[in-house]
Amino acid sequence: MSDIPTPFEGLVDDGHPVWDRFIRVFHWALVVSVVMALASGFLLDASWIRLHLVSGSLAVALVVARIVWGFTGPTYARFSQFIPTLRQISDHLKAGADHARHIGHNPLGALMVVALLALIIALGVTGIAALGSGLKTGPLAASLTASQGPLWTELHELAGFILLGLIVLHVGGVIVESRRSRECLACSMVTGRKEERNGDLVAPPRPTHLVLAILLISGLVIGAVVTINGLSQCPLTLPPVGPMAQVYGDVCAACHMAYHPSTRPAASWELMMGGLGEHFGEDASLPEETRIEVAAWLTEHAAATTDSKPALLWSDLRESTPVALPDTEAWKRLHTSVDEASFRQRNIYSRSNCIACHADAETGWFSPFQISIPKEPKQ
């Protein structure tokens, strides 16, 4: 498939253009966006999800543009120039350290380019699926269920680890090849030029279809935005129930935030509503009529009736006494990044005061987009 490169014969030239301006901007913009996406995904907590989505989307958009450029760009940007045949790969490997110098990507480098582009697309797909299932947001929110969230999240993470590995190999390959051929390959990705030497493998020139590339890329971007927006508007099945019944707000939310009914299974609500005399360390007794009314509303909209991540997290609470959500393993796992002192702040005060940091806690969503840990108020 590959255009056959031919050995260069002529004068040594240190100004042969190899990487065009698009390729160079693409490469370094991809470095920045991938580093931000990896850092926000692996190192930072859920409140950084905006940065993760923006950097991840940027990386995918860059890759899509690069794929278009691979069919429309100049000589060394073309997939047809560098995607190697099996024969070329085996010849390259057999030659070992004595292989000929490629002006463009060598066969192994080319395989890495293809792997990185494919992996970033896979990260985009699994990321959108994880967002749609686990967090019920974005274009796939209506078509995936919250129960698929862990699977997509794990696939997304796995792809992230593979990307980390490939980046290490990529940088390693650049260092090894730079030493072997006594040049700075990373510098070429800045200047766009490479020294041309006798015996180099040079590809026959191909024209750039700039207008076609711009049309295709803008078409794809507009198409993607319209599709994503459209799909994101689709109504969800089994969202958390809307604003609480008046009586629930009056009697329960008098002492604490109005915990959403979907954060517990019906059995746990029944247990709790049957033992209000000992309600997490206080007497919260209610007149029997009110107690029955509130218990009925809570069990009617309990975890099993809702498709959301919080409903799933606590859907199998089976303690014989109702456990406070902050005492559950799931809660602790999700709050490891919050230090002890924050919970003591006057404007948070209690681990069970979800709404101090989760603005949407009473809706039952607990979206990571709604997290903001308040600052300690001045006395």
Added chain:
Amino acid sequence: MKHTLILLTALMAQPVLAQDTSPQALIEQYSAAAGAAASPENGQALFMATHSGGKPDTPSCTTCHSADPTKGGQARTGKPIDPLSPTANPERFTDTKFVEKWFGRNCNSVLGRDCSAQEKADIIAWLVSL
């Protein structure tokens, strides 16, 4: 939509008070039932003391209401509590059912028993005097 929800929640969090009584009427009522005059000093002592008969997380009225009832308190859940003293909060002690509900719950939480009519009269008398 979000703001409407917040407003709605805020409105619903406010108890609808019947306004069927007054702090003075309650003091008289409880004193009559106890058969003795209300003592603000005893009310203050009861309110400020640390008790051991109730639930371990709420040893005193001040646990949630703070030691200054003219200012707000904070429930163990983080939820703010409006000032208890009618001087600072005229809505206090104007709804018999509301007063009885919270004396019932909170005396049990703090003392492990119901408050006597005398104790209720004393506490309200102290809160009014602030």
